[in-house]
Amino acid sequence: MYETLLYEIEDGICTITLNRPESLNALNGTMLTELPLACEQAAADDEVRVVILTGAGRLFCAGGDLKDTGRGDIRNLEQSIYSLTHSERTSILLNQMAKPTIAAINGGAAGAGCSITLACDLRYMSTTAYLYTAFLKVGFSGDFGGTWTLPRLVGMGKAREMYLLPDRVHAEEALSLGLANGVYDPEELMPNVLQVAAQLRDSHPGAIAQIKNNLNDAFTIPLSEAVRREADRMRRVGESEDSIEARRAFVEKRRPVFKGR
Numbered sequence: 001m002y003e004t005l006l007y008e009i010e011d012g013i014c015t016i017t018l019n020r021p022e023s024l025n026a027l028n029g030t031m032l033t034e035l036p037l038a039c040e041q042a043a044a045d046d047e048v049r050v051v052i053l054t055g056a057g058r059l060f061c062a063g064g065d066l067k068d069t070g071r072g073d074i075r076n077l078e079q080s081i082y083s084l085t086h087s088e089r090t091s092i093l094l095n096q097m098a099k100p101t102i103a104a105i106n107g108g109a110a111g112a113g114c115s116i117t118l119a120c121d122l123r124y125m126s127t128t129a130y131l132y133t134a135f136l137k138v139g140f141s142g143d144f145g146g147t148w149t150l151p152r153l154v155g156m157g158k159a160r161e162m163y164l165l166p167d168r169v170h171a172e173e174a175l176s177l178g179l180a181n182g183v184y185d186p187e188e189l190m191p192n193v194l195q196v197a198a199q200l201r202d203s204h205p206g207a208i209a210q211i212k213n214n215l216n217d218a219f220t221i222p223l224s225e226a227v228r229r230e231a232d233r234m235r236r237v238g239e240s241e242d243s244i245e246a247r248r249a250f251v252e253k254r255r256p257v258f259k260g261r
Contacts, residue, residue: 021057063111098209115146
């Protein structure tokens, strides 16, 4: 289906794997085209309840493939900007799709690879993994939304430090900063991520979607508008069949069966 990705669905969980291990999963032109398409596919598929993003081999993603990046042709500058913006839909989709998204960071995530993990709802890291903005080291300013997501996760001061004085943030430090939700030995990473994904898969999908909407609104609207939107979403989702099923199952002390309605 894809040349640079593995796309798998099992029991409602979609796993998208960056699959250029020989190039440390660096984002070449093909992957930049395919990744937003794969995210769009997962977002639109009713069979998919949760999306996991991970990497093949020893790194999650080394960032942009510098072999594909030269000085550039000023005549094609506008086309280059358009193409990059189109690829960056990956981060928008991971952040805003109605389904929970999880980055399973199996190794280093640098540059755009780091930015993409920050767009996910949850991040779990291997003990060998690290996050590394890296852009300044190679003469770039940043892409894939990292300068938007990182300050919201760690505060503006730490975000400025991580971009202006780039250094690797290893897994335990990432955990202490709130960038990682858990750290596991390499062989335990995916089993634990799949356990989290299964818990999310078995939760009310409509409620998850509205929780994400509420949280995404939080930094852009005043409290008065936030509580109005919360109330609207709370009452609307509460009238859904799945919400009624959740309450019945809770009272009856059984596992709910959700139908996406």
